[in-house]
Amino acid sequence: MDAWDIIKIVMQIFGGMGTFLVGMKLLSENMTRLAHGKLKSMLGRTAKSRFAGVGIGTGMTILGQSSAFTTVMVVGLVNAGVMTLFQATTIIMGANIGTTLNAWVIALAGSDITALFLCLAAAGVFITMFAKSERTKSIGNVVAAFGLIFVGLKFMSSALTFEPGSDAFNTVKDMLSVIQNPFLLLLLGIAITALVQSSTAVNAIIITMASLGMVIGGGGNAPLYIIIGSNIGTCVTALLSSLGASPNAKRAAVIHFLFNLFGAVIFTVILICWTGFADTVLGHIFPADITVFGKQGLGPTMQIAMFHTLFNVINTLLFLPFVKGFVWLAEHLVREKTGEEEPEEIFGDLDDRLLRSPSVALGYIYGQTGNVFSFAMETLDTSFAAFLEKDTSAAERVHRKNEKLAEANKKGISYLVKLSAASPLTEDEQTISTLHYVLGDIMRVGELADNVTKYTRRYVEDGLVFSQEFLDMVQGMYKKIKDLFALALDIFLQKDQSKLPALDAVEDTIDKDRKLCVETHIARLNEGRCDPNNSSVFINLVGNLERAADHITYIAHSIEEKR
DSSP: OOHHHHHHHHHHHHHHHHHHHHHHHHHHHHHHHHHTHHHHHHHHSOOOSHHHHHHHHHHHHHHHTOHHHHHHHHHHHHHTTSSOHHHHHHHHHHHHHHTHHHHHHHHGGGSTTHHHHHHHHHHHHHHHHHOOSHHHHHHHHHHHHHHHHHHHHHHHHHHTOOOTTSHHHHHHHHHHTSOOOHHHHHHHHHHHHHHHTOHHHHHHHHHHHHHTTOOSTTSTTHHHHHHHHHHHHTHHHHHHHTTTSOHHHHHHHHHHHHHHHHHHHHHHHHHHHOTTHIIIIIHHHSOTTOEETTEEOOHHHHHHHHHHHHHHHHHHHHHGGGHHHHHHHHHHHSOOOTTOOOOOOTTOOOOGGGGGSHHHHHHHHHHHHHHHHHHHHHHHHHHHHHHHHTOTTHHHHHHHHHHHHHHHHHHHHHHHHHHHHHOOOHHHHHHHHHHHHHHHHHHHHHHHHHHHHHHHHHHHHTTOOOOHHHHHHHHHHHHHHHHHHHHHHHHHHHTOGGGHHHHHHHHHHHHHHHHHHHHHHHHHHHHTOSOGGGHHHHHHHHHHHHHHHHHHHHHHHGGGOOO
């Protein structure tokens, strides 16, 4: 075998790996889209027990077809403050179990069903080309992804297919046997996985070689060390994802690393001490000549898939009782920075990691919009209280609050645009469109609060005097606005249309109060009991308060999605 032959083999292996990774990415993205509400529903069921968390993590990984997807999602949720570290730890453990399914699918790729999967690539492309709905296109992409995965595996296997005993076969065999040290094999697994960002790809390479009789590291336990290393290497994705995130998000990534590291140490010690583990245990469960789907000799591939499963399941069972210990250790390894104040974030952290599951991201920003709504109402409270107290200094506080509202509005709209691009579903698009309108209404409430501060300044600078009758009436009107807000926020967050009639009834009384305020003011003017200079401030104040009530009502009615 000359140098050119070796180059061609390497190029074909990398080409097959690239095709495989594209297929895995396509599969993960579209399975996530099809899963839609299922992922959100899973996360909505707070992990009340360790086993519930493991089950949720396993299910999420099977749906997302990637443990990295689940782990990065968990880091995002912890960063957003939606999930505790305890919950994150159990879900991460479950994710490691969920990813073992991929190894079994790859192990079966060497059976006679491979030809069927190769046809899926073409079928999936045709479905995507002619489909009209986004959901059907996602289904076509999933079908095509399965085909690409097996095309990639076929490329890699064909690159290493040699006649046993030939010069090429012996050359490759000698190359694979160079590294026999367990720790070097372990590091090799870590390095390759960190490089390609996929433990599934590394498993695919090892399984493909095993199916062709290619002995890595002299055989025995040698391939298993690479599998162990791949489980550590896959943590790099989450660790990189946590850079720049909150301390808790970094802790979640560290817990993922510690879980796999401790498990790797235990299994490495076992394999070093029990040199015949692969032959004695795995070889007994799946003999080399076992027949699966009409194909004989799949034993070596099934053994590797079995070891990958044993590694993750046994580690989960071992460490599940010590979840709090992992949390404690991560908190001590990643400490809070002292002496630094975190900037106030009205919208929380609209984490791009959550966009991997649009339904989860949409649920998060919807809830956060409620926080922005509350902040706008606090701004109006500040300005109205300042009017009653004739406090002109509050104008600066209201101005700063409105700057934060404007920043939150810009941030929210930017995130909604990203979310709209990530989600293919019509129902999501409707909610996204609704949130655009809601953010606009929230901004109007803040702007009306700013108007009130201007009336306060005129109230003080012009030396205006308002009767107690007027002050009592306007305070009664504002109390109803506060009640309206509380009801509107509850309706918006719970999406409870049954409370809309009660909301409309309160809003009607506010309209009547404004009308009554104006009518009594005119009557006082006619009787000479009120200074005409008061009129501008008086009428504009109650008019702006009524407009604020209107925007609050619009936000509640946004759940009808008729706008």
